[in-house]
Amino acid sequence: MSVASTRHGGSRSLDRLLPFVLLPVALVALGPVTRLLLEGVGFGDGFTTTHLSTVLSRPSTGTALKHSLVTAGGGTLLSILIGGAFAFLVALTNIRGKAALVFCLMIPMMIPPQITALAWMQMAGPSSTLLKILGLAPPLGSPQPLHSAGGIILLLGIQHASLVFLTLRAGLRMIPADLVEAARMSGAGSLRVWAQIVLPLSMPSLIAGGAMAFVTALGNFGIPAMLGIPAQYDTLPTLIYQRLVGMGPSVLPEVAVLALLIGVVAIIGVLFGRYVLARRGFGLAGLSAQPLSLLLGKARLPVEIALWVFIFVILALPLTALLATSLLPAYGVALTLESATFEAWREVLLHQPVTRRAYGNSLFLALSAAAILLVISLPLAWLMERRGSWASRALDALIDLPYALPGVVLSIACILTFLNLPFTDLTLYGTIWIILMAYLARFFVVMLRPIQASIAQLDPAMEEAAASVGAGLGRRLRDIVLPLAAPSAAAGAILVFLTAVNELTVSALLWSSGTETLGVVIYNLEDSGETVMASALAMSIVLLIVLLMGLVQAGAKQFPKGVIPWQS
């Protein structure tokens, strides 16, 4: 198509330049993953499968793979039980206080896993401050029960229950209410309706949610690192971490194979989930006008109490334990009103150079990632929605990959890519920039999807009206699209910030002295026995997260549907 313009050449050329946004985005987001794939087949020293066979034949690899599958599998089953029960009860029945319940169930998802692990460790075991107050603590020297496969499974299950919950609830909302009404008219009671109508119809969503929980659990580093490493129980991510931290970049080719291994398992999980979801359609017609509502009758109050007790146990209790530990003058001392002190808080937030630096680094990384992604995502989302091409559609499909793949996989991929910058002698390894690059790749989709959703909902006539009165493309994007997509963009930016500020998995492999992040420092403090300071730091982060989540929640009405992850 030949296009010539008489005036306003600027806007037409912008129209032609804009597609070039795709290139750097594709490079940053997909470059590292591609580089990792090449490494697996021996890129650099000729095509060889030596590394592949050495690493795969080593017994530690098999053990770690088995551990990964056992913990991720067990955690997934638990997630399905918890998330499924909550989803069915919240979406189908007439229990009260649903919004508050859902918000509370979502908090574990937003709290970094190593903080979850730390909090639970303060709740159980011989040094538990809470148990000591109650006089229930096991004798000193008895093992921490959570330092085991069972402990890892328990925490993974709780951490990822919300993924199952969200997927299943979205599926349940697509079941037309009249299907259930028809069953009731045929004489089926609540339980029978659930078992014979709702459960079969929602099974694909349940399985897809389970697949997501499995992939996320597989890539989880914080929980097996805190609970598994002390018990010499290695999963693939912790094995990669220990190898790389112990031996340095010389073992890169080996750990790349491990990363590929875990990546392959994860991708199988992702594809399986998508396949099941795509086949979901029993020809169910969209959102039903009326939500399903099964009456629980007399069982309502006991069910509500049970749900809130459960929330209390998985959320309030561990966080209380964490808070209690953070107020100790020294680890192991009993907490009383007299002995409670904010000394650790003061130390962590004001005095310790490492923790202050970590706060600085994490805030810098999270803010930069959010700001850069915000600037790129707006034109990109517009391009994908309004000027679809094969290139933008391909990017649209693949951009989930860096987020869906386990963090360790992306980290290894980034090290490989940026250890020697292509065509130069420079390296980003050991600088804060490699972490930023990894964050950009990983969180792109978190920023892009909300903006995409809001632009898709925008009446194209808004932009056409601006064009007809003389506004070129640049002006239209600035004056019309930007302000109207701003609420979603803000939500996306806060989500990126929220996820990045307490990120551990990626930075655990990429940090070096001076570029520690909050996630790394919490892990290191706990690892070196500074449990009280770790707890204080963790608690301050939890407060920051809940505050930010509340901020997003407060603006919930401004955002298009589907922008807030805990409000699908």
Next chain:
Amino acid sequence: MAELGFSNVSKQFDGAPALQGIDATIRSGEFVALLGPSGCGKTTLLRLTAGFDQPTAGEIRLDDQVVAGHGRFVAPEAREIGIVFQSYALWPHKSVFANVAYPLEVRGVPRAARRARVAEALALTGLTAYGDRMPAQLSGGQRQRVALARCLVFEPRAVLLDEPLANLDLALRASMQEVFSMFHRRTGATMVYVTHDQGEALALADRVAVMESGKIRQFAAPEVLYREPADCFVAGFVGDGAVVSARLTGKTRGECMVLDVLGQEVRARSRTATPTHVSIRPEAITLSDSAMLRARVTNCTYLGGRFRLSLDAAGETLVAFSSCRAAIGEGVGMSIDDVWAFHDPDHEVRVTGMPSYA
């Protein structure tokens, strides 16, 4: 104000034709309506004119400037054509004043001049008191006026209106119609008005282009469309009445030819020597008990002041007006005079082309 020209304009969407061979000229300062059922291509033609889509073939001109065709394409923002959308497309984050001021802001008009011109546009559309409101605080009719003010404030070379009254209730439609024609009188703008409502088109436009399946079937003044439809589609789509096939008798009476319609000899005006059909408007039928042609009343509705009768005569349904109520099933006599005869291209091997009035 500019003249709009279309030469052999065609548009296909994924191979499916939406417009075929559109040839038309809209004179400077003219108010033209594009009328047709949904899917006839009228909105596509409007969007091609605005520049939101590019024609697959053919040429669109704005005065002497080719804005689309022959490898040239002028972007919508460079065409200086205003458009009022069916959804109004007011920017929800800008106040009424800011919405109307935006075209001037884009053009870099100085603040003071901008204020004056916006105030003038708001006054013209009766919105002076609403400048500070946000679009969400306005009623449908007020939003429509804002959209109109926004499109007129920069004195465009032509104004396009895409079903502007479709979302308004009946009472508002009538008053907005008056606003549009007042507007056209005051500004003398070239206006193209898309609608599927023949009442609107006939009431407002200087000329109406009746469209069907991507083609212009007839492009003429409203009274011509009514009295002298070009084919069966236009005769049936515009105005009340019936379309009945006719046969030549070879006789003439004065200026008119005489045709065999429903077995009667009827005087007909025509522009063709080989008519196939006649359009019988209600005015052409006179009811009288003594008339030869008999019909049965199948329906009777009161229109205020007169009754509209549906009549079954020899298997055809005719429409007549009557001053008194008729019982359903009642037999009446009627005479037909002064009908319009035309040659419908779809009812015969195409001997002659479609008559063009453009």
